[in-house]
Amino acid sequence: DAGVIQSPRHEVTEMGQEVTLRCKPISGHDYLFWYRQTMMRGLELLIYFNNNVPIDDSGMPEDRFSAKMPNASFSTLKIQPSEPRDSAVYFCASSPGVAGVGETQYFGPGTRLLVL
């Protein structure tokens, strides 16, 4: 398996533009997570899905952020409009089916976003 795939790996955009980050989870994994890593706050969970359904989006910073999972093999995280403070590394991760103790998450390589 190729692991979790994220695209693009790097994104530079101007303030006010729409940004779309993409993720393909590991085949067969039922959980998908979006994280954001910054120097100040470390690794923060933004939202996670189970079987394509959003379960917990309490970490989404504000309405400018939205995430979708139209099918089991694809998810997007959209920022509209983007702001300089959104600059961070965004990670997607997936996890196998049964929830509970013992589960671990497999992370993609991340998308480094810079908003000018």
Next chain:
Amino acid sequence: DQQVKQNSPSLSVQEGRISILNCDYTNSMFDYFLWYKKYPAEGPTFLISISSIKDKNEDGRFTVFLNKSAKHLSLHIVPSQPGDSAVYFCAANRGGQNFVFGPGTRLSVLP
């Protein structure tokens, strides 16, 4: 309000010596803890875990200790190797899939 804290942003250790990375948590409901390792330009990878019913878990050179009364866990790496140089994240949850991560500690193992 950070529920998982790693108070040392960085740590330097000589090759062959022991590395000790610390993690504190505030939520007494957490019952499962993990350590992840992250190299530059890569995503974090799982390293070792421990359940709250244990106080120690060992995997090769890596040992995690849990002190529930102090809400503290630590990762010991013995002996440390240059390839261990990375950022280490502590994470915790109380069942399910919602993990809370610490801010990370950057370990440098000097040859």
